[in-house]
Amino acid sequence: MRVINFNAGPAGLPLPALERARDELLEFQGSGMSIMEHSHRGKEYDAVHEEAIALLTKLLGIPDTHQVLFLQGGASQQFAQIPMNFLTPETSADFLMTGVWSEKAFDEAKYYGKPRIAATTVNADKRYTRVPRQDELKVDPRAAYVHMTSNNTIYGTQWHTFPDVGAVPLVADMSSDLLWKPIDVSRFALIYAGAQKNVGPSGIVLVVVAKEFMARGRQDIPKIFRYSTYAENNSLYNTPPTFAIYLCRNVLSWIQGVGGLPQLEAWNRQKGDLLYAAIDRHPEFYRGPVEKDSRSYMNVVFRLPTEALDEAFVAESKKAGMVGLKGHRSAGGIRVSLYNAVTVDNVRVLVSFMDEFVRTRG
Amino acid sequence: MRVINFNAGPAGLPLPALERARDELLEFQGSGMSIMEHSHRGKEYDAVHEEAIALLTKLLGIPDTHQVLFLQGGASQQFAQIPMNFLTPETSADFLMTGVWSEKAFDEAKYYGKPRIAATTVNADKRYTRVPRQDELKVDPRAAYVHMTSNNTIYGTQWHTFPDVGAVPLVADMSSDLLWKPIDVSRFALIYAGAQKNVGPSGIVLVVVAKEFMARGRQDIPKIFRYSTYAENNSLYNTPPTFAIYLCRNVLSWIQGVGGLPQLEAWNRQKGDLLYAAIDRHPEFYRGPVEKDSRSYMNVVFRLPTEALDEAFVAESKKAGMVGLKGHRSAGGIRVSLYNAVTVDNVRVLVSFMDEFVRTRG
Ligand SMILES: Cc1ncc(COP(=O)(O)O)c(C=O)c1O
Ligand SMILES: Cc1ncc(COP(=O)(O)O)c(C=O)c1O
Ligand SMILES: [Mg+2]
Ligand SMILES: [Mg+2]
Ligand SMILES: [Mg+2]
Ligand SMILES: [Mg+2]
Numbered sequence: 249m250r251v252i253n254f255n256a257g258p259a260g261l262p263l264p265a266l267e268r269a270r271d272e273l274l275e276f277q278g279s280g281m282s283i284m285e286h287s288h289r290g291k292e293y294d295a296v297h298e299e300a301i302a303l304l305t306k307l308l309g310i311p312d313t314h315q316v317l318f319l320q321g322g323a324s325q326q327f328a329q330i331p332m333n334f335l336t337p338e339t340s341a342d343f344l345m346t347g348v349w350s351e352k353a354f355d356e357a358k359y360y361g362k363p364r365i366a367a368t369t370v371n372a373d374k375r376y377t378r379v380p381r382q383d384e385l386k387v388d389p390r391a392a393y394v395h396m397t398s399n400n401t402i403y404g405t406q407w408h409t410f411p412d413v414g415a416v417p418l419v420a421d422m423s424s425d426l427l428w429k430p431i432d433v434s435r436f437a438l439i440y441a442g443a444q445k446n447v448g449p450s451g452i453v454l455v456v457v458a459k460e461f462m463a464r465g466r467q468d469i470p471k472i473f474r475y476s477t478y479a480e481n482n483s484l485y486n487t488p489p490t491f492a493i494y495l496c497r498n499v500l501s502w503i504q505g506v507g508g509l510p511q512l513e514a515w516n517r518q519k520g521d522l523l524y525a526a527i528d529r530h531p532e533f534y535r536g537p538v539e540k541d542s543r544s545y546m547n548v549v550f551r552l553p554t555e556a557l558d559e560a561f562v563a564e565s566k567k568a569g570m571v572g573l574k575g576h577r578s579a580g581g582i583r584v585s586l587y588n589a590v591t592v593d594n595v596r597v598l599v600s601f602m603d604e605f606v607r608t609r610g
Numbered sequence: 611m612r613v614i615n616f617n618a619g620p621a622g623l624p625l626p627a628l629e630r631a632r633d634e635l636l637e638f639q640g641s642g643m644s645i646m647e648h649s650h651r652g653k654e655y656d657a658v659h660e661e662a663i664a665l666l667t668k669l670l671g672i673p674d675t676h677q678v679l680f681l682q683g684g685a686s687q688q689f690a691q692i693p694m695n696f697l698t699p700e701t702s703a704d705f706l707m708t709g710v711w712s713e714k715a716f717d718e719a720k721y722y723g724k725p726r727i728a729a730t731t732v733n734a735d736k737r738y739t740r741v742p743r744q745d746e747l748k749v750d751p752r753a754a755y756v757h758m759t760s761n762n763t764i765y766g767t768q769w770h771t772f773p774d775v776g777a778v779p780l781v782a783d784m785s786s787d788l789l790w791k792p793i794d795v796s797r798f799a800l801i802y803a804g805a806q807k808n809v810g811p812s813g814i815v816l817v818v819v820a821k822e823f824m825a826r827g828r829q830d831i832p833k834i835f836r837y838s839t840y841a842e843n844n845s846l847y848n849t850p851p852t853f854a855i856y857l858c859r860n861v862l863s864w865i866q867g868v869g870g871l872p873q874l875e876a877w878n879r880q881k882g883d884l885l886y887a888a889i890d891r892h893p894e895f896y897r898g899p900v901e902k903d904s905r906s907y908m909n910v911v912f913r914l915p916t917e918a919l920d921e922a923f924v925a926e927s928k929k930a931g932m933v934g935l936k937g938h939r940s941a942g943g944i945r946v947s948l949y950n951a952v953t954v955d956n957v958r959v960l961v962s963f964m965d966e967f968v969r970t971r972g
Contacts, residue, residue, distance in 0.1 A: 275611075452813070487806055
C-alpha cells in the first residue's frame with residue numbers, strides 16, 4: 249500500500265508516471281530492452297528526449313527566445329556553474345537573499361566574481377520569514393545578473409510577485425516550485441531546477457535559458473561546463489541521464505494529461521489554502537513563522553508548542569499513513585511539502601489529522 | 611522478447627538487476643513508495659547507498675587508503691573536474707594518448723594547467739590501433755598526475771598491463787572497463803567511470819580516490835567541485851542521483867551473486883576469445899585494425915570489405931535478434947561491446963551469425 253508522501257525532495261511522483269515506468273522497465277515499446285539500455289544516440293531515446301523538451305516547452309509556454317537544457321550535478325552545481333559562465337573576477341552579480349539556498353549560491357559565486365547582496369530578509373536569528381518587497385531591492389544596473397530563489401524549501405517562503413530588476417538579467421533557482429503554476433518565462437534570463445521535487449527523480453536539472461543571455465557566456469571555461477555546449481548539442485554533448493529524463497517525460501506527460509499548469513495551480517492553491525486554514529484555526533498550537541504574504545504553496549512550515557509535540561505529531565501522522573513531515577534538520581518543527589504529486593485528498597487527510605491532534609493533545 | 615544487446619553505452623544491464631527494480635518500483639521494501647521517492651537522508655535510501663559502496667569496495671578489494679565517491683556529469687565532467695582540483699596554471703599533468711577520450715580529457719585540462727603528452731600511439735591517419743609500450747612512456751616526475759584511458763571504447767584497444775609511472779599519481783578513466791576483472795586499486799590515485807557501460811544506467815559516475823591524493827586538492831574552487839566535499843559528506847553533500855545509485859547497487863549485488871570479478875573475468879575472456887577467434891578465422895573478411903596485444907575485451911572493432919557489407923551485417927544481425935553492432939559515428943565499421951551483461955551464449959549466437967555471414971556473403 250502506497251503511503252501519503254510529503255517528502256521535501258526527492259519527493260513523491262505521480263503514480264501513473266511510475267506505473268508507466270514499471271510496465272515498460274524491461275521492454276520499452278517492443279524494442280527488446282529497457283529505455284535505460286538504449287543508446288542516447290538511437291531513435292528510441294531520441295523520441296523521449298524530444299518529447300520531454302516539447303512537453304516542458306508547451307506547459308511553460310517557453311518562447312523561441314529561450315531553450316531547454318538538461319544538466320547534471322543537482323541545483324547545487326548550478327550555484328557554481330552560473331557564475332563560472334557569466335562572471336569574471338572583475339564583474340559582479342546581485343543576490344536576493346531569502347534562505348539557505350540563496351546563501352549557498354552566493355558563496356559559490358565568490359570563486360568566480362564579486363557577488364553582492366541586493367536585498368536580504370535575514371533576521372536577528374539568522375532566519376528568514378519572508379521574501380523582500382520591491383522597494384527593498386537595491387539592484388546594481390551593472391550587475392551581470394540578479395540571482396533569486398523563487399521558493400525557499402527550508403523556510404517555507406515563496407515569491408508571489410517576481411521582482412522587477414530593470415534591464416539586468418534575472419536568474420532564478422526554481423528547484424522547489426517550477427511547474428507549480430504558469431509563469432512568464434520571458435522575464436527570466438535563466439531558470440534552473442533540480443527535478444526531484446516537482447518534475448522527476450534526482451540526478452537531472454532542468455534549465456531554461458535565454459539564447460541572448462547564453463551568448464554572453466565565457467568561452468574560456470571547459471566545454472562541459474558551458475551552457476552553450478549543451479545548447480549546441482541539444483543536451484547530447486555527452487551521455488545525458490537518460491532514465492531520469494525519461495521519468496521527467498512521464499511526469500510532464502501526466503501533467504499535460506490532467507490539464508496542464510492551470511489545473512495544477514488550481515489544485516496547489518486548494519491544497520495550500522486548506523493547510524494554511526488548518527494552521528490559522530489553531531494559531532496557538534500550529535505556529536507558522538512565515539509572514540502571510542510570503543507563505544509558500546509548496547513547503548508549509550510550522551511548529552507545535554514543544555519539541556516533544558513536534559515529535560509526537562511526526563510519529564502519529566506516520567501511523568496514520570503519512571510520511572515526510574519532519575522539518576529540515578537546520579530548521580526543526582514540521583514541514584509539509586505539497587508538490588504536484590500530492591493530491592487535494594492527501595491534504596484533507598492531513599488536515600483532519602491536524603484538527604484531531606489539537607483536540608487530543610492541544 | 612528481450613534482444614541481444616551489444617550497445618556501447620548506455621548498455622544492456624543484467625536482467626535480474628532490472629527485474630528487481632521493476633518488482634519494487636512502486637513499493638520499496640514495504641515502505642509505501644518507490645526508492646526514488648525516498649529522501650536521500652532517510653534510512654531506506656541510506657542502506658542502499660551504503661550497500662552500493664560496500665559492494666564496490668568488496669568486489670574491487672578497495673583498500674582503506676582509498677574512498678568510493680558518487681559524482682554526476684558523466685565521465686566528461688571528470689575530464690574538467692580532475693584538473694580543476696589538481697592543477698594550477700603553473701603545474702602540469704602527463705597524458706597517455708590512446709584515443710578520442712584521452713584527447714578530450716587532454717583538451718579540458720588546458721583550462722586549468724599545462725597538460726603534456728607523455729606518450730601517444732596516434733598514427734598518420736589520426737587513429738589509434740594500440741596502446742603504448744612501457745618503453746615509450748616519457749613521464750615527467752614533476753607532473754601532478756598521469757592520466758590514462760584504460761579501455762578505448764571507440765578504437766577497441768585496452769591496456770593489459772597498467773603502465774609504471776614511478777612515484778607520479780596515476781589517474782585512470784575506466785569508464786568502459788571498470789569491473790571487467792579484478793585490478794590492483796592501490797596502483798591508482800584516482801579511478802573514475804561513467805556507470806553506463808559495466809555498472810548501471812547513465813547519470814552516475816563512480817570514483818575511487820586515494821585519500822592522500824585527494825588531500826592535495828585545491829580548496830580555492832567551489833565546494834560542489836571538490837572531491838573532498840564528496841568525501842567528507844559520503845557523497846551526500848547535495849542530492850545524489852538516488853535511483854541511479856540504487857540500480858548500480860542492484861548490478862553490483864548481481865555481480866557478487868554470480869561469483870564476483872574472478873567469475874566475470876572468466877566469462878569476459880571467454881567472450882572476447884570466441885569473438886576474436888571468429889575474426890581471425892576470416893581475416894580477409896573481418897578486418898580488425900587493432901594490434902593483438904592491445905585488443906580490448908570490452909569493445910571489439912572490425913570492418914568488412916565494403917561499407918555496403920558493414921551495413922548489411924548490421925541489418926541482418928538485427929533480424930537475427932542482435933542490436934548495437936554499428937561502429938561509433940567517428941570510426942565506422944562494426945563495434946561489438948561485450949560488457950558484463952552480455953553472456954557467453956550471446957557471443958556464441960553472434961559468432962555463428964558471423965561464420966554464416968562469411969559463407970553467404972564472403
Ligand atoms: C531551492 C533549492 N535549491 C537548491 C537545492 C539543492 O539541490 P541539489 O540537492 O539538487 O543540489 C535545493 C534542495 O533541496 C533546493 O530546495
Ligand atoms: C572511455 C570513455 N571515457 C569517457 C566517456 C564519456 O562519458 P560520458 O558520456 O559519461 O561523459 C566515454 C563514453 O563513451 C568513454 O567510453
Ligand atoms: Mg531555503
Ligand atoms: Mg527530510
Ligand atoms: Mg577511444
Ligand atoms: Mg552507438
